[in-house]
Amino acid sequence: MRFIDMHCDTFWLMMRKKGVSLQKNDLCIDIEKMQKAGSMAQFFASFIHMSQFEGVDALEEAYRHALAMIAHGKAELAKSSDEIAIAHNFDELIANRDKGKMSVVLTLEEGGILNGKMAYLEELYRQGIRLITLTWNHENCIGFPNSRDPELMKCGLKPFGVEVVGRMNALGMIIDVSHLSDGGFWDVVNYSSKPFVASHSNARTLCNHPRNLTDEMIKALAEKGGVTGVNFYPYFLRENGRATVTDIADHFWHIYQVGGEDVLAFGTDFDGFDEGELDISDIGEMNLVYDAVQKRGFSERQMDKILNGNILRVMQEQ
Numbered sequence: 611m612r613f614i615d616m617h618c619d620t621f622w623l624m625m626r627k628k629g630v631s632l633q634k635n636d637l638c639i640d641i642e643k644m645q646k647a648g649s650m651a652q653f654f655a656s657f658i659h660m661s662q663f664e665g666v667d668a669l670e671e672a673y674r675h676a677l678a679m680i681a682h683g684k685a686e687l688a689k690s691s692d693e694i695a696i697a698h699n700f701d702e703l704i705a706n707r708d709k710g711k712m713s714v715v716l717t718l719e720e721g722g723i724l725n726g727k728m729a730y731l732e733e734l735y736r737q738g739i740r741l742i743t744l745t746w747n748h749e750n751c752i753g754f755p756n757s758r759d760p761e762l763m764k765c766g767l768k769p770f771g772v773e774v775v776g777r778m779n780a781l782g783m784i785i786d787v788s789h790l791s792d793g794g795f796w797d798v799v800n801y802s803s804k805p806f807v808a809s810h811s812n813a814r815t816l817c818n819h820p821r822n823l824t825d826e827m828i829k830a831l832a833e834k835g836g837v838t839g840v841n842f843y844p845y846f847l848r849e850n851g852r853a854t855v856t857d858i859a860d861h862f863w864h865i866y867q868v869g870g871e872d873v874l875a876f877g878t879d880f881d882g883f884d885e886g887e888l889d890i891s892d893i894g895e896m897n898l899v900y901d902a903v904q905k906r907g908f909s910e911r912q913m914d915k916i917l918n919g920n921i922l923r924v925m926q927e928q
């Protein structure tokens with residue numbers, strides 16, 4: 611039990627394809643495949659695709675849909691409670707591990723569902739959410755998304771977004787800047803009193819996509835004590851979308867060269883993409899990734915940090 615993955619969209623797919631079991635399924639992640647990967651903890655995102663909701667009540671409906679997705683995920687987890695349990699913090703994660711159980715950290719992707727209401731943030735915390743990806747690929751009440759439009763990319767957090775950062779710091783929820791505009795990223799650097807993460811983002815120097823981080827951003831994230839989770843989406847690994855585990859290892863190596871060994875983590879994004887080519891198909895094949903990353907030149911001690919130590923440190927510091 612060594613591997614922590616900071617991002618997957620499995621709950622979202624399970625919500626779309628009703629009747630899919632979390633214990634065993636045809637998706638990229640299920641409990642049997644997690645056992646095979648040697649999983650210590652999996653972050654499960656409740657992802658809300660805003661274009662699914664229309665009309666005057668769209669945001670309220672999206673919020674209710676998020677609560678339903680969280681409830682559905684919890685109900686599936688409860689069926690496998692001998693093997694897996696929710697961890698609300700570092701101590702609970704370690705306690706689960708000591709009982710031989712894998713952990714789940716509940717997260718939310720698309721802070722727009724807060725609809726400008728701090729009470730909704732408090733409710734999500736009560737529901738067990740411990741990380742929020744502030745934006746997806748749309749403008750929302752918190753800020754602006756990553757974009758190839760330089761004007762949009764420059765936009766920072768909105769006043770409510772600054773409030774959200776403060777409240778998440780106070781509650782001990784991890785702030786996630788993946789998908790956020792560069793301007794928003796720098797505002798989080800300034801406003802967050804705690805280490806934050808890019809749960810599923812790669813290096814823009816190796817693959818020029820606005821979803822990836824520049825070298826300056828990687829350095830700032832490292833100085834802040836945060837981590838970035840290397841994402842397996844082929845178009846974030848390689849511009850032509852044809853990637854292999856060697857590309858995953860190359861992103862780890864570049865991020866290490868720029869930001870050091872304490873900023874490295876995994877954020878597979880499994881079940882969140884179905885485009886491009888990758889030479890592994892699910893989390894059950896993680897052993898091929900571990901081998902490729904280690905072969906790139908990391909020591910056993912550094913592999914421990916990459917696999918779990920860095921994320922555990924960020925959780926401990928919330």
Ligand SMILES: [Zn+2]
Nearest residue numbers: 719789810882
């Ligand atoms: Zn995402």
